[in-house]
Amino acid sequence: MAMNTTVTPPAAGQSGLRGAVVGDTRLSSINGEEGKLIYRGIDIHDLARHSSFEEITYLLWFGSLPTQAHLDEFRARLSKHRALPPQLLALLRDLPKQGSPMDALRTAVSALGLFDPDVNATSRESQIEKAVRLTAIFPTILAAYHRISKNLDPVEPDPALDTAANFLYMFNGEAPDAQAARVLDVSLILHADHGMNASTFSAIVTAATLSDMYAATTSAIGTLKGPLHGGANEGVIHNLLEIGDIGAVDQWVEKKIAAHEKIMGFGHAVYKAYDPRATELKQIALEAGSKAGSTKWVEMTERMEQAVWKIKQLYPNVDLYSASVYYTLGIPTPYFTPVFAISRVSGWTAHCMEQYADNKLIRPRANYVGGRGVAYVPIAERSQDITV
Ligand SMILES: CC(C)(COP(=O)(O)OP(=O)(O)OC[C@H]1O[C@@H](n2cnc3c(N)ncnc32)[C@H](O)[C@@H]1OP(=O)(O)O)[C@@H](O)C(=O)NCCC(=O)NCCS
Numbered sequence: 001m002a003m004n005t006t007v008t009p010p011a012a013g014q015s016g017l018r019g020a021v022v023g024d025t026r027l028s029s030i031n032g033e034e035g036k037l038i039y040r041g042i043d044i045h046d047l048a049r050h051s052s053f054e055e056i057t058y059l060l061w062f063g064s065l066p067t068q069a070h071l072d073e074f075r076a077r078l079s080k081h082r083a084l085p086p087q088l089l090a091l092l093r094d095l096p097k098q099g100s101p102m103d104a105l106r107t108a109v110s111a112l113g114l115f116d117p118d119v120n121a122t123s124r125e126s127q128i129e130k131a132v133r134l135t136a137i138f139p140t141i142l143a144a145y146h147r148i149s150k151n152l153d154p155v156e157p158d159p160a161l162d163t164a165a166n167f168l169y170m171f172n173g174e175a176p177d178a179q180a181a182r183v184l185d186v187s188l189i190l191h192a193d194h195g196m197n198a199s200t201f202s203a204i205v206t207a208a209t210l211s212d213m214y215a216a217t218t219s220a221i222g223t224l225k226g227p228l229h230g231g232a233n234e235g236v237i238h239n240l241l242e243i244g245d246i247g248a249v250d251q252w253v254e255k256k257i258a259a260h261e262k263i264m265g266f267g268h269a270v271y272k273a274y275d276p277r278a279t280e281l282k283q284i285a286l287e288a289g290s291k292a293g294s295t296k297w298v299e300m301t302e303r304m305e306q307a308v309w310k311i312k313q314l315y316p317n318v319d320l321y322s323a324s325v326y327y328t329l330g331i332p333t334p335y336f337t338p339v340f341a342i343s344r345v346s347g348w349t350a351h352c353m354e355q356y357a358d359n360k361l362i363r364p365r366a367n368y369v370g371g372r373g374v375a376y377v378p379i380a381e382r383s384q385d386i387t388v
Helices: 044-050 053-062 068-080 086-094 101-115 124-149 163-172 178-191 198-207 213-224 232-243 246-258 276-292 296-312 318-328 333-357
Strands: 028-031 036-039
Touching: 036 044, 036 053, 036 276, 044 178, 044 276, 053 068, 053 124, 053 163, 053 178, 053 333, 068 124, 086 101, 086 124, 101 124, 101 213, 101 333, 124 163, 124 213, 124 333, 163 178, 163 333, 178 276, 178 318, 178 333, 198 213, 198 333, 213 333, 232 246, 232 296, 232 318, 232 333, 246 296, 276 296, 276 318, 296 318, 318 333
Parallel strands: none
Antiparallel strands: 028 036
């Protein structure tokens, strides 16, 4: 019987799986036409203004808004798992100091699985335990790698501090002021989950093979690193620094668009309206800039937004204003995408748990467009490479 190898090719505009649905989720939903985002039904603006990263992590994993007592218990549980196992610290010390912190994070998370005696356990409780371990330790890994690469001693986590404040504390070696911690906390809320984004898809493809959550998270970190996904916020600050001054923004934008170059921080695969996360981040970028005594970067960003809109009618995405927020917080550029990861791990692990609860191997097909019936020429008869 002839093998059926033909696959219906994607319709125009459908390449890159645009519009394809991989499964059901109760975690978050994007209305791209109206520029709306909800986590478990709750509007992102309400969460950004009133919630905390720990609370929305609880919301994503357990499907409920916790009481104060449950939230306190949850914070304590995260706190218990923040410290690095000594072997992991030794591993971080052995890595090249000039490496990308995303690569260091990916390597450390991959190794972390080896230190979990229950790595292959599959009960819901063991999945929660892994999600807690992963989410708790991201800030510690990144802060330690940063300090080691600067020949400084890593700082132990402070059990009294939550994720955002703890990261700034371990990174800088001094406790952040309340406003800086809140600014980062809001940013973490806004980045925690976002439908079936590329890195979440990577995570669930790995989880769907019934591989463990450390492996799934390692896949996701590799995917988040790319400049078309989490890496875009670093591109934004490179652009702002290259432009240097608000007066040079328009001409720079015109040149880039004329050269058909992508401008980082604009456009989105799903939003065809203003990204609601960018609305919140713009506001906190302005507030953080005013507090720090310089709104230069956020003003340049606003100018860039206007210039891009004028020529190309593209909306900003989450990365446009997160760049000036992180820059104002004093976070070095190579740590912008890692900060995104500190937040998104809560979403990755939530999606893994959904996947494990109702699993089906994810195995799409590709549309083969190569040749057929090509003759095999034995190597002895080839005077040169034969391109087929
Ligand atoms: C995110 C992204 C990959 C979405 O891609 P997409 O929905 O497939 O959009 P397309 O690439 O099909 O873009 C449609 C049009 O807008 C243009 N466009 C999209 N994003 C652009 C950008 N950031 N700068 C300039 N032009 C852009 C495309 O070149 C294309 O123009 P054309 O119709 O003249 O060819 C894309 O917008 C991008 O690369 N953005 C920059 C990276 C970024 O900020 N990523 C973070 C996402 S949260």
